[in-house]
Amino acid sequence: MERGSNQVSPHKDDARKHELQGYLRSGHSTHAEETYDPEPAADDDVRVDAGGPVPPPGEARDRIRAEKAAEALRSDLARHLNRTAFPGNRASLVQTLSKEHAPDTLVDAVRELPRDERYKNAGQIVRALGHRPHA
Numbered sequence: 001m002e003r004g005s006n007q008v009s010p011h012k013d014d015a016r017k018h019e020l021q022g023y024l025r026s027g028h029s030t031h032a033e034e035t036y037d038p039e040p041a042a043d044d045d046v047r048v049d050a051g052g053p054v055p056p057p058g059e060a061r062d063r064i065r066a067e068k069a070a071e072a073l074r075s076d077l078a079r080h081l082n083r084t085a086f087p088g089n090r091a092s093l094v095q096t097l098s099k100e101h102a103p104d105t106l107v108d109a110v111r112e113l114p115r116d117e118r119y120k121n122a123g124q125i126v127r128a129l130g131h132r133p134h135a
Helices: 010-025 058-080 090-099 104-111 122-128
Strands: none
Touching: 058 104, 058 122, 090 104
């Protein structure tokens, strides 16, 4: 049982739908005023229905990959080096990483640091190893 406030009987409602059916399927605008019509796509618009996000160009993709690698390295260093390890030089950092059972790849990377430099945090180590974390 329908309890609506529809002023048109169901029979008239069906008749109106039938009358408008061809108009609605025609592909033409159904608005009385042009200002209500959606604006058509421009020739240089990016298609958003192409099946997913647009991949970044090669250079941007490489930059994003390098930033992620730098962030992963910084995160690994921070996980294995606590605050008491800083400031530290190459020898003390390698010793701390060995005590913390850090992965060999991480220890080997820190062994590549210059011998005489002192580092205040994991970010400085990452930059000294040639990575550029995003700012």
